[in-house]
Amino acid sequence: MNWHASVLTLFPEMFPGPLGHSLAGKALRESRWALDAIDIRGFATDRHRSVDDTPCGGGAGMVLRPDVVDAAVGAALAAGPDRPAVVLTPRGTPLDQSTVRRLAEGAGVVVLCGRFEGIDQRVIEARNLQEISIGDYVLSGGEPAAMVLLDACVRLLPGVMGAADSAVEESFSGGLLEYPHYTRPAEWNGRAVPPVLLSGHHAEIARWRRAEAERITRERRPDLWARLHPNAAEAGAMDG
Ligand code: ADE
DSSP, rough: OOEEEEEEOOGGGGSSSSGGSSSHHHHHTTTTTTEEEEEEEGGGSSOOOEEEEETOOOSSSSSOHHHHHHHHHHHHHHHHHOOOEEEEEEEEEEOOOHHHHHHHHSSSEEEEEETEEEEEEEHHHTTTTTEESSSOOOSSSSHHHHHHHHHHHHTTTTTOOOHHHHHHHHHHHOOOOOOOOOSSSETTTTEOOEEEEEEEHHHHHHHHHHHHHHHHHHHHOOOOOOOOOHHHHHHHHHOO
């Protein structure tokens, strides 16, 4: 069985969208993964096909109903039961590469896209939905976040990415941000390629790249750097 993603959304027409192009789209056409976008509104039971209601306790906006969401999650799981179910929401656990790797290694994923002000907490608990955020900013809905999550998973599936991307994945596994890249010409608009990269000395090139990756990680992501080098602050103090 191929890796199976089911997306529960009020806007199924948004899918596959970007996932139908480039690497993920090619993999989709090659059946390395399967995608179904399921319309949450299809599980509404009343005459007006309502999927949301006003928040208990008052306040702005609308909340997705637990009965409708539960029926939609149930239908998705019936089509592939051995899959974790997640919900995209800005209040979720931040998405990282280890979560992506864990999901990609499984049978697939059921992804619920949040809309309105939120989803009734009881169905999140009853269905044990893992709440995931793609970053500290607020989107108008979970659909673009679902696309981010799926893209990150799909590129790790067997046979999907090329050698270059595999190397990038490995370098991120090492925990550092990537070193800068250059191609020809050797000088462009008065800017030179770092001479070491044209030297042909493979050991020196590797050393330079490693040093640049470390410098960029320290500068841009002190949080990542501190996790890799828990004693770096002390070491730095001793150097100084
Ligand atoms: N829905 C709205 N904002 C989001 C975010 N930052 N991450 C995941 N889902 C979201």
